[in-house]
Amino acid sequence: MAGEVIDPSLRKVRRLARDPSEILRERFERLEETDQKLFQTGPLVLGVNSSFCGLIANNYLRRALNLTQARLMSAVPMAVLPFMSTCLVYEAVVSQPLMEGDLNCATCAFVRGGLIGAVVGCLYPAFIAIPLNAALADRYLSAPLPSKENMLRYWLAVSKPVYKKLRFAAILQFALGTYLASKQHGIYIKMLQLPDPGRDPEEFSE
Structure with a gap:
């Protein structure tokens, strides 16, 4: 209503009741460009490394099965699926909760x-x-596959050397994921320490 006088205390309550994610997004835009890029591109780096892990695992298994055909058919999903899965899970479990x-x-x-x-x-x-x-x-008959009774034992024997060779890659991925999460959490702390430009100076002294 025109000419309505709003109680300053009511204005303060409305300000404090704002969505925390909205406040964090506003503060994120006020961060340095390097911090913004690190927060946004960090999961992509982890996803790219996941693609390499997928291609390495694919290569090891192809050798174990004597596969020489359909290189592109096996390489594309082994590069795309790990990348997308890692980025989406990291975004849902780390980045988004921080921003909220x-x-x-x-x-x-x-x-x-x-x-x-x-x-x-x-x-x-x-x-x-x-x-x-x-x-x-099975399609190209590159290796004799076992019967259903021995299927589990066969694939355990085939995949065990692959997982052993990927242990070092798993350690590196764990270290990289921890590093990225620590950097993002540090950026989150920076956002918390930024003052809200819409707040009254009186609120800082309270």
Whole structure:
């Protein structure tokens, strides 16, 4: 209504009741460009490394199964699926909770980032490489596949050396995921320390 006088205390309550994610987004835009880029591109770096892990696991399994055909057919999904899965899971479990103010525990962020890097970024690509190359080996008859009774034992024997060779990659992915989560959490702390430009100076002294 025209001429309505709004109580200053009411204005303060409305300001304090704002969505925390909205406040964090505003403060994010006020960060240095390097911090913004690191927060936004960090998961992509982890995803690219996941693609390499997928291609390495795919290469090891192709050698074990004597596969020489359909290189592109097996390489494309082993590069794309790990990349997309790692980026989406990291965004949902680390980046988004930070931007919504729901991940205040630094240790929790570090553990989440490390596990996503090791499990989703390395072990998962090695796991999905098994059915893909099994189907190709069956199609091109590159290796004699066992009967249904011995299927589990056979694939355990085939995949065990692959997982052993990927242990170092899993450690690197865990370290990278932990590092990225620590940097993002540090940026989150910077956002919390920025003053809200819309607040009254009286609120800082309270």
